[in-house]
Amino acid sequence: MMEKICVSVQHVTKQFGKHIVLRNLDLNIKEGEVFGLLGPSGAGKTTLVKELSGLDIPTSGTNIVLNQRMPDLKIINRIGYMAQSDALYEDLSAKENLQFFSNLYGIKGKRQQERIQEVMQLVDLTDHLYKLVSDYSGGMMRRLSLAIALLHEPELLILDEPTVGIDPVLRKRIWDAFFHLNKKGTTIIVTTHVMDEAEKCDRLGLMRDGSIIAVGTPQELKQRTRTASIEEAFLAYGGEGI
Amino acid sequence: MRVKALTIRILRQIIRDKRTIGMLLLAPILVLSMLYLVFNGDNYEPKIGFVGIPDVMIDTLDLSDASITEYDDLLAAKRDLTEGQLDGYINFSNQELSVHLEGSDPTVNGATIKWIQSTFSNLTDGAQSPLDVHYLHGSSDMGQFDYFGPVLLGFFVFFFVFIIAGVSFIRERTTGTLERLLSTPIRKWEIVVGYVLGFGIITMVQSALIASYAIYVLGMMMEGSFIYLLLIILALSFTALTLGILVSSFANNELQMIQFIPIIVVPQIFFSGLFNLETISNWLSWIGPITPLYYAAAALRDVMVRGYGFPDIYMDLIVLFGFSILFIVLNILALRKYRKI
Numbered sequence: 172m173m174e175k176i177c178v179s180v181q182h183v184t185k186q187f188g189k190h191i192v193l194r195n196l197d198l199n200i201k202e203g204e205v206f207g208l209l210g211p212s213g214a215g216k217t218t219l220v221k222e223l224s225g226l227d228i229p230t231s232g233t234n235i236v237l238n239q240r241m242p243d244l245k246i247i248n249r250i251g252y253m254a255q256s257d258a259l260y261e262d263l264s265a266k267e268n269l270q271f272f273s274n275l276y277g278i279k280g281k282r283q284q285e286r287i288q289e290v291m292q293l294v295d296l297t298d299h300l301y302k303l304v305s306d307y308s309g310g311m312m313r314r315l316s317l318a319i320a321l322l323h324e325p326e327l328l329i330l331d332e333p334t335v336g337i338d339p340v341l342r343k344r345i346w347d348a349f350f351h352l353n354k355k356g357t358t359i360i361v362t363t364h365v366m367d368e369a370e371k372c373d374r375l376g377l378m379r380d381g382s383i384i385a386v387g388t389p390q391e392l393k394q395r396t397r398t399a400s401i402e403e404a405f406l407a408y409g410g411e412g413i
Numbered sequence: 414m415r416v417k418a419l420t421i422r423i424l425r426q427i428i429r430d431k432r433t434i435g436m437l438l439l440a441p442i443l444v445l446s447m448l449y450l451v452f453n454g455d456n457y458e459p460k461i462g463f464v465g466i467p468d469v470m471i472d473t474l475d476l477s478d479a480s481i482t483e484y485d486d487l488l489a490a491k492r493d494l495t496e497g498q499l500d501g502y503i504n505f506s507n508q509e510l511s512v513h514l515e516g517s518d519p520t521v522n523g524a525t526i527k528w529i530q531s532t533f534s535n536l537t538d539g540a541q542s543p544l545d546v547h548y549l550h551g552s553s554d555m556g557q558f559d560y561f562g563p564v565l566l567g568f569f570v571f572f573f574v575f576i577i578a579g580v581s582f583i584r585e586r587t588t589g590t591l592e593r594l595l596s597t598p599i600r601k602w603e604i605v606v607g608y609v610l611g612f613g614i615i616t617m618v619q620s621a622l623i624a625s626y627a628i629y630v631l632g633m634m635m636e637g638s639f640i641y642l643l644l645i646i647l648a649l650s651f652t653a654l655t656l657g658i659l660v661s662s663f664a665n666n667e668l669q670m671i672q673f674i675p676i677i678v679v680p681q682i683f684f685s686g687l688f689n690l691e692t693i694s695n696w697l698s699w700i701g702p703i704t705p706l707y708y709a710a711a712a713l714r715d716v717m718v719r720g721y722g723f724p725d726i727y728m729d730l731i732v733l734f735g736f737s738i739l740f741i742v743l744n745i746l747a748l749r750k751y752r753k754i
Binding site (some may be wrong): 224225227228242243244245247248250252254256257258259260261262263267270271272274275276277321370383 | 414415417418419421422425426429430453588589592593594595596597599601681751752753754
């Protein structure tokens, strides 16, 4: 079977002044996979996913997403992006937040109501639809933030540390939602520095100091380095630990 | 459509935030009321001592509007002047009147001298018919409050809109919602226009209420049409709004936004006609014409004090809308920092 490429990062370098954040990156992400970017903070994961979401541009090189060079407003419409911060309007209710963002994506009327119900069900917040976001707990905010990113049924979901600061039970619930979407064909890119999360990805890119030091399935990475865990594999590839 | 969504969201947020609503409506009303009481209070009654003035002379004087103490002894009058019991005394000796003032407060000096001059003038010149004075604008009843009022009204609208728009845009940045907005297909101009409309509607309500209060409750002079007043205030609030958002891109948090007030907002009061512009030194007089409040204050005074209509204020309106458009364009450019397209 010929696998289609969803995201192609080509010779991408990003510099902020003298500080190099991404060093001549090359990476292909296939359609329909869950791809994990694993690395310590400061490795350049957030910068890379921001570029893929159209929020930043590389200093040199090209990012191709869904066959278009980024940034591109039409492609932005097909991407769901969830940043590290929850980015919610806390003085509004969950429903008002969802209404606002679905209007921005041009989802209106009956379709809007349906989508709001669907995404809230997926993140298990249906009972809290009319609550003010300021009354939400941290975990609920995270899930609402995810729900918003799913409103417009994106083909590509980009998640920047989606489960940071979340308890294991809730983390499992969120990952169940990811697998559910993935089964329906959504490509998912997720950054993380949690090892057991990395194990759940189809493929992993190990990042350090703005470079990708290895790419492969968790199994491959462990076999190639003859190690028992992703953490040891990361160290064997020259990462100094996370 | 996206602009409408943003406008509705901003309105919802402001209406839910009772404190901000209170700040937008009650604070200007409170301050205007206080200024009304300060400026329209009773005239100052000078405390004057008479030393050695013959009773025949005193009988011919009109002694209302001042409190008079008579002294036989010059030293006693001097002592009271030193102790602050008197604002001044008039000494009559060798057929000459001489006036001595306490002198440390210019307002008191002025009131005292004015009273002495008007009281003693008919003594020197004999009876004289008062001058018949005609007013092109205003009237003899017009107080300080009527003259400052239009400028203050403009200033309050500018100040509160500037702060609230700037702070809410900063909050949008610091909570990450701006980034989330930009990860949707919204265009940058739609963000700026959505903000302008959302806050524009709020300001219209705010300024209509404040202006009605000032005119109908406090009795601020209003010669022209209320519609023109609203039009000027709308133009001014667009400027304040777009400038507030623009300035907020140079601030990293709410505190830094507040720090812009002494630089951007306060100087505008000095150059917008609260003080006589012609007495400002030449090397500073160029500041007035680059501040939005300058034009708004001129137009508001034309309408409220002079009763002028559209032909006299349209240039000011054009300049104000010009400022807004300039700031809108700069805002769109500033947003490029967050997304290039």
